[in-house]
Amino acid sequence: MNQVEKSIRSCVEQGRKAFVPYIMAGDGGLGSLRDKVLFLQEAGATAIEIGIPFSDPVADGETIQQAGERALAEGVTLRAVLQSLQSFKEEVKPEMPLLIMSYLNPILAYGIDAFVQSLRESCVSGLIIPDLPLEESGHIKELLTENGIALIQLVSLTSDQKRMAAIAEQSSGFIYAVTVNGITGAREGFDESLAAHLKSLKSISPVPVLAGFGISTPAHVEQLSIHTDGVIVGSAIVDAFHNGYTARISELIEASKLKMMADH
Amino acid sequence: MVQMSSSAKQKGRYGKFGGQYVPETLMSALLELEAAYEEASQDPEFTEELDYYLRDFVGRETPLYFAERLTKKIGGAKIYLKREDLNHTGAHKINNSIGQALLAMRMGKRKIVAETGAGQHGVATATACALFGLDCIIFMGKEDVRRQELNVFRMELLGAKVVPVEKGSGTLKDAVNEALRYWVAHVEDTHYILGSALGPHPFPRIVRDFQRVIGVETRRQILEKEGRLPDAVVACIGGGSNAIGMFHPFVEDEKVALYGVEAAGSGIGTGLHAAAIAGGKEGVLHGAYMYILQDEDGFIQEAHSISAGLDYPAVGPEHCHLYDIGRAVYTSVTDEGALAGLRLLSETEGIIPALESAHAIQYVAELAKGMGPDEVVVVCLSGRGDKDVQTVRDALGGGAR
Numbered sequence: 158m159n160q161v162e163k164s165i166r167s168c169v170e171q172g173r174k175a176f177v178p179y180i181m182a183g184d185g186g187l188g189s190l191r192d193k194v195l196f197l198q199e200a201g202a203t204a205i206e207i208g209i210p211f212s213d214p215v216a217d218g219e220t221i222q223q224a225g226e227r228a229l230a231e232g233v234t235l236r237a238v239l240q241s242l243q244s245f246k247e248e249v250k251p252e253m254p255l256l257i258m259s260y261l262n263p264i265l266a267y268g269i270d271a272f273v274q275s276l277r278e279s280c281v282s283g284l285i286i287p288d289l290p291l292e293e294s295g296h297i298k299e300l301l302t303e304n305g306i307a308l309i310q311l312v313s314l315t316s317d318q319k320r321m322a323a324i325a326e327q328s329s330g331f332i333y334a335v336t337v338n339g340i341t342g343a344r345e346g347f348d349e350s351l352a353a354h355l356k357s358l359k360s361i362s363p364v365p366v367l368a369g370f371g372i373s374t375p376a377h378v379e380q381l382s383i384h385t386d387g388v389i390v391g392s393a394i395v396d397a398f399h400n401g402y403t404a405r406i407s408e409l410i411e412a413s414k415l416k417m418m419a420d421h
Numbered sequence: 422m423v424q425m426s427s428s429a430k431q432k433g434r435y436g437k438f439g440g441q442y443v444p445e446t447l448m449s450a451l452l453e454l455e456a457a458y459e460e461a462s463q464d465p466e467f468t469e470e471l472d473y474y475l476r477d478f479v480g481r482e483t484p485l486y487f488a489e490r491l492t493k494k495i496g497g498a499k500i501y502l503k504r505e506d507l508n509h510t511g512a513h514k515i516n517n518s519i520g521q522a523l524l525a526m527r528m529g530k531r532k533i534v535a536e537t538g539a540g541q542h543g544v545a546t547a548t549a550c551a552l553f554g555l556d557c558i559i560f561m562g563k564e565d566v567r568r569q570e571l572n573v574f575r576m577e578l579l580g581a582k583v584v585p586v587e588k589g590s591g592t593l594k595d596a597v598n599e600a601l602r603y604w605v606a607h608v609e610d611t612h613y614i615l616g617s618a619l620g621p622h623p624f625p626r627i628v629r630d631f632q633r634v635i636g637v638e639t640r641r642q643i644l645e646k647e648g649r650l651p652d653a654v655v656a657c658i659g660g661g662s663n664a665i666g667m668f669h670p671f672v673e674d675e676k677v678a679l680y681g682v683e684a685a686g687s688g689i690g691t692g693l694h695a696a697a698i699a700g701g702k703e704g705v706l707h708g709a710y711m712y713i714l715q716d717e718d719g720f721i722q723e724a725h726s727i728s729a730g731l732d733y734p735a736v737g738p739e740h741c742h743l744y745d746i747g748r749a750v751y752t753s754v755t756d757e758g759a760l761a762g763l764r765l766l767s768e769t770e771g772i773i774p775a776l777e778s779a780h781a782i783q784y785v786a787e788l789a790k791g792m793g794p795d796e797v798v799v800v801c802l803s804g805r806g807d808k809d810v811q812t813v814r815d816a817l818g819g820g821a822r
Contacts, residue, residue: 213707216444216602289442
């Protein structure tokens, strides 16, 4: 079992839900990456998703777009992020999986083989590529699997039963259940049909299911954790770090630990 | 360079180019679109309806015009102009917009989103939406809004909502980003009318098929006029929709040379250009594997061209493939060259071409000169220059003299 899946399962077995914060690498300077990762580790994150800035982030909303622009202005690249991770990997606990979220083109420019090698050297155990659907993932997935790294697949509200089943079958680490039609970013609420969708996905998934997109408050964290194994929170974390409201991050993480939540 | 595997499962490939690199949320819409298009293209009623609108609304077929004075002035091959500038709305873009609007209605979608660069695709799409009573929202880079303010007004007159995009370079690439984001959020009731032969499968194929009418007519017309196929066919390339529409019916005719003309901006050597085949590397942008202007870290670079319609940092996947297999030749013309081409055609033929098309005109002037008087070359005059008069006036320093 991949470390990502192992850590999520262990968290759920202890009666909590997984909490995976997303940070934009290099927002606030690449020097802050270590501090943020160690802060989140200390605050009780289950795994940490590290976003790579990209010139054309079509799956992201304003908050993450702007964080990406700030990081790009700092000259942050995929290569620099992986080097930075390598420099402090001893300080990251073995049971704290690091995930990389990158659009495909920077990975292609890096070279897929070299990239996977660098992921290993930086102790990254999972990868999310938002513009790589199942149909196009074959080659990269093979390489990652050989190296014990999970390629985390996304399932959306528009994925029908057949696609959900096909994606579930190919999944590793966890399934990233996109909770809204749209891009990343805070929202007021979620569609009524979401609970049924998440339940149905959970019932067929061989790996844990985590909900993400639009989750920005402790109430959202609790609500979305009910039918899943936990949540991914991006924009709210990025926003909190950017504005120095780190106490909010702890509140969000606490919401995932509050009580044993019913699965059904 | 990494080669993405091309297993039998992967659809919409032109050699190694193309594919479907999109967020999962869009996959269902792409599969639905593919199925709807497959079915529509087999349905004679759909073809008849499309033909009706192309004939009676757009004004097709467009003439293949022998440019006699231009030919004399150049003193080489006979030059024919495929007059896409005479289409309703002034460019070839309407061929695709009408086709995709009909397709959207067939899928039960009555809301349309589109991107636009020069504004020609935006105007064409706003027109198609007005024609069929569809809601229309157009994303346009703020730099292009500035360069093409009359087209913005046209779109608004036609009832479309135009949203300026402030991000990035404020040009076509950024407009596509925003249109894609909008589509992801409204995918269930909205169709995205992509305007160029790029994006994820099935868009490159759909756009090509709706633009093929250019080449199909040209082929028939040149056979009528000259009794033979042309020696060369020339078209300008941004994403490549007029060019692929023109080229495709000639691809199997190996004796017909195909020339695509990219925008060299201030010159390829300056780095300020939009020539993705001349100066780009393979990669993925907006859903497809293509040649793309990018830096060594895989960040997409801004394209530069005097013509907003060619200001895109990649070239559609089928062109990338035609280049790779050597079937088509891709060359480039600078901003300065395009201005010269625009003046040349204006003065010799009384036709002010769009700045985009002026790139092709300028190249044809060079090409034809080196050919014999018994040879024939056809150039796609993809649009008319009315929209560019202000830009040209500024570039020429206030007057044409």
